Amino acid sequence: MVLTLVLAPLLLVALAGVLQLGALRVAAARVRAAADLATLVAVNDQDDAELATSGTLRLSADAGDVAREYFARELELSAILLDGAAVDIAAAADVAVYPSAPAYDTRSGVRYDRPTVRIAADVPVRTPVFGALVLRPVTTIHVLSVSSPR
């Protein structure tokens, strides 16, 4: 009886922690997929005139806007997990377009050998169970996604 009374709260806390960690893992995977899909969509949008005349893969002039727009669209699908509006989070993201190669990332110094679109963002995710356990009620997921056409 005493053992049960001692262990039950501990197990309840463990269960709540498992659920919150699991939900956080799902949120992190979704945020990562959102950034990946956004950069992929952006680099797939090629400058068709350039491609037709020279066969060169060159990013469309609006690649940065497309990346941001699709990042917002993808995040919107997981809006219930986010601590903020998807559009605002996407608007605050650092979207960089490197239309010609080689180029060096102004953020990380990484060299790109092909035209590249990069998204770096901090995405706040609700973690109410952590908040109830005297931890952070909002956890920020840092995401970095880079895509180049081949």
Next chain:
Amino acid sequence: MPLLFSVLEFGSALERWLAQDAATVQAARYAGEVGGDTPELRRFVDDELRAAGINPDRVSVDVAPSRVAWREPVRVSLSSAYPMSIPFLFSTTVPLRSSAISRGEVNR
């Protein structure tokens, strides 16, 4: 005992949700490539789900719009019900929904 089983069951459900999410992202990407809801896409989704250990017959797939034009967004949604049974507590099904958006790449 029920609490221990709850940890295992919810962990398993979350793992299944992650697998379904991953399949959805791949499916959205492919839907953009083939221009919407095609037999190739359905086969692709089935293969992805099977590879993740999910029975495709128990997953419903929705592609909107079913035929996508160049540079138009296409949304793929997968939904399924995960049966959950906690001994001495309850048995239920948990709905798992996943969606992803891509863009049409077929210039018709």
